[in-house]
Amino acid sequence: MTIKTPPTFNVPGLGADPLTQRIKEKEKQWRFRIAVLSGKGGVGKSTVAVNLAAALAKQGYFVGVLDADVHGPNIAKMLGVEKAEILAEKFEDGHFEMIPPMNDFFGQTTPIKVMSMGFMVPDDQPIIWRGALVTKAIKQLLGDVKWGTLDFMIVDFPPGTGDQILTVTQTLSLDAAIIVTTPQEVALLDTGKAVNMMKQMEVPYVAVVENMSYLICPHCGNKIDLFGEGGGEKLAEKEGVDFLGKVPIDLKAREASDNGIPIVLFEETPAAKAFMEIAQKLARRLEKKEDGD
């Protein structure tokens, strides 16, 4: 099956809807538009998204993070802004734009702008919506938010390869898709599907990050390959896409996320170093591509 991205303005006499037009206008202000995806849930996609965001912001880039994982939105908590009050501005044509809360982690980073469906619903309430409504909500979080100029717009997609991912990828012109996997066979099978989806959607740069790659035993210091070894790298090689690196299991990374501070800003643990290196590699690759290399 080949999925082609249809042109946005494809109906003679009819332009795109105003929301899609606003997204198209806004995305011109975002230098690199990046999706973070996983074929399978629970592999650490959001953890990778927030740590990449923080690592890039620590290097001085302006970063926005959109939590498009509407069924399990936890980015706002991981970036320490879940209690933020969302203000909105009314424009002359009558539409409103929400102002994303920011966190600069006590001056350690450029302010990271965050928007999430989690702001719209109480913590303990599930979002029970049909697909079309979810897609519309994600588009609003892109087009009806005052994002401003950004170096990196990072979108944390829902897990899987579902309809919402297809629609958002057709609306937002992505520069890169980062697919997060763990090394075990079942995750890799689903990861292959996500990689292929992004290739078929003609996203210019697709890369794999392997999370929870291994554990360093706190008692003996030995490396334990809990979920097998090297699967992510092999998959990237097989699919002909970049492999950006491995992130070990790190108890402090989990604690830091729960406390709203990405581990890259907190302590120089093995996972923090891995996230920092992956972010640097990603920025270098995209800047090279931008220069036409």
Ligand SMILES: Nc1ncnc2c1ncn2[C@@H]1O[C@H](COP(=O)(O)OP(=O)(O)OP(=O)(O)O)[C@@H](O)[C@H]1O
């Ligand atoms: N490298 C790591 N070391 C230790 N804990 C980790 C690591 N990566 C993720 N975690 C933890 O695993 C749990 C799941 O991570 P996360 O929420 O990022 O996954 P996800 O793929 O986004 O999940 P979902 O599919 O539900 O959106 C979290 O508690 C997180 O802190």
